Amino acid sequence: MSLKHAILTLLETEDGTGYDLLKRFEDHLGYFWNASHQQIYAQLKTMHKEALIDFQLETQDDKPDKKIYTLTDSGRQELSEWVQQPLKLGKVKDALLVKIYAGHLADKEQLLEEMLHYRDSHKRMLQTFLAIEDEYLNSSKKKQQELAMPYLTLRRGIIGERACIEWAEEVIQYLRKIRA
Amino acid sequence: MSLKHAILTLLETEDGTGYDLLKRFEDHLGYFWNASHQQIYAQLKTMHKEALIDFQLETQDDKPDKKIYTLTDSGRQELSEWVQQPLKLGKVKDALLVKIYAGHLADKEQLLEEMLHYRDSHKRMLQTFLAIEDEYLNSSKKKQQELAMPYLTLRRGIIGERACIEWAEEVIQYLRKIRA
DNA sequence: CAGCAATATGCAATTTATTGCATATCAATA
DNA sequence: TATTGATATGCAATAAATTGCATATTGCTG
Structure with missing residues (x-):
């Protein structure tokens, strides 16, 4: 809870x-x-x-x-x-990965479409985060100190989105390779 | 569902x-x-x-x-x-990030402890994934083709764990800096 | 030989989350 | 002027997940 x-x-x-x-x-x-x-x-x-x-x-x-x-x-x-309190780690539930896991059953073109969409939405998200980061980095030292912890969560977002995009690129490359 | x-x-x-x-x-x-x-x-x-x-x-x-x-x-x-079917993106629920967000209320030493633990468990997870990847990469071409899609999910794991660790290092560094 | 971990299954109660419905105002826009 | 989107709140039914309990065997370890 x-x-x-x-x-x-x-x-x-x-x-x-x-x-x-x-x-x-x-x-x-x-x-x-x-x-x-x-x-x-x-x-x-x-x-x-x-x-x-x-x-x-x-x-x-x-x-x-x-x-x-x-x-x-x-x-x-x-x-x-x-x-x-220390917290137990939350459970991950990523339906996209389940889908990729069962990907041999899917239409590859459609999967490619979905991955392109996935990549692009994460790219957009990354851009949003980077804009917020920019704002933060240009704010006063006082403000920066105040928001230090929330800023670290923003960093998680940025690093996480980059990872998403990197992985998506790999999947996209693979799907294109097997198509060719 | x-x-x-x-x-x-x-x-x-x-x-x-x-x-x-x-x-x-x-x-x-x-x-x-x-x-x-x-x-x-x-x-x-x-x-x-x-x-x-x-x-x-x-x-x-x-x-x-x-x-x-x-x-x-x-x-x-x-x-x-x-x-x-295309899927709607699942909801993220990461309690650790909520905690970091409210981190100014926390005891910093304890938070540092928790982050070290977090980093180490993700490092262990990464090692596990890399071992599985190694096994995959040394298996036959036929096997590799068969497991191509599950392998891509493994890649997600590897890239995701690296991101976790990278972020954890940043947080740890910050917590140590403000302690000094 | 006693206790514990792993195997193997499940019920019941409660808590959490989702889905669908419902209301009402204001501001902008077509 | 009719519709839509944003603001602002909520109930009810259902679905999904968690927590706690329960049983029973095998094999290992101290």
């Missing part, structure tokens, strides 16, 4: 609504943690019951209401306890 | 019991797909009901009974259909 901790982590950085969290999952944490809006709202409800978080209701006449969530002391404690 | 397809993939290569599949998940597919024995047995039961697989019961006097599962035509078809 670590969506809980992912949410605590996000709220620790900045208060926000469920929708804000969704956006932050998509934009920032998205590379290493994902959650649907249904999951997030449900989890927030549970965590509120558990008193890990609290919210201020912002009633607006024109727009729909907002619940701005904040960490409680208890939530802050839960987070720092979790951060201290 | 792709545990189903992972199991179909394994059975397509070779028939086996639930336990065999568990071992093959651990040993071979483990890098990119994981499943507990409870999950596997439950899934096998469901798939049998769906007529995707069948089994021969091997009653043994001395040892506990075995159910040796095989693909049915229907299962084979399901697999090849799945392999044809």
Whole structure:
């Protein structure tokens, strides 16, 4: 159950609504943690019951209401306890690799198409990450120190995407070779 | 629901019991797909009901009974259909990265410990993969052709592990720098 | 010979995640 | 002015995964 901790982590950085969290999952944490809006709202409800978080209701006449969530002391404690604890490694589930493994059953042209698409989306992702890195590296020393840890996760993204692309190139080269 | 397809993939290569599949998940597919024995047995039961697989019961006097599962035509078809279909990308869930993201709350020494452990286990994994690769590269051309697609998944493992290690080194270096 | 690891299978309860549905406003655009 | 996309929230049903328990044999080791 670590969506809980992912949410605590996000709220620790900045208060926000469920929708804000969704956006932050998509934009920032998205590379290493994902959650649907249904999951997030449900989890927030549970965590509120558990008193890990609290919210201020912002009633607006024109727009729909907002619940701005904040960490409680208890939530802050839960987070720092979790951060201290060693974690068991998460399970990998990569359907593309299962598919490649069974690749002798697939149409090679189609597989090639899919791999090209895979490579290109990872290239785009890499470009996005590099742009964020650039921004970081051009920010003030103070800002850099503040964001040092999140920056390291960005580095994971960059290194990971490069690995994806490198592998995709190998697969593409192989698929083209056997076609010829 | 792709545990189903992972199991179909394994059975397509070779028939086996639930336990065999568990071992093959651990040993071979483990890098990119994981499943507990409870999950596997439950899934096998469901798939049998769906007529995707069948089994021969091997009653043994001395040892506990075995159910040796095989693909049915229907299962084979399901697999090849799945392999044809483009897949949506799976969701990443990497708790370590969430933890690093919230790393300013953590004890840095402990984090360093954890990262060293992380790096070393990935180094060991890489060694394992390289040994398997070596075996592959020294096998006959025929064998190599047969295992070409699984070999590409192994390459993913090797490239992925190298990326893990590279990143871990960066994090370790950073943690040591701020300690000094 | 007692205990433990490996083989071999499974149920039940609970937790987590997905899928589908539902509502409501605002701003832009066609 | 009608539609779409973004904001903002949620319920209900189902599917998938985890956790805990349970059984039974073989072979090895201390």
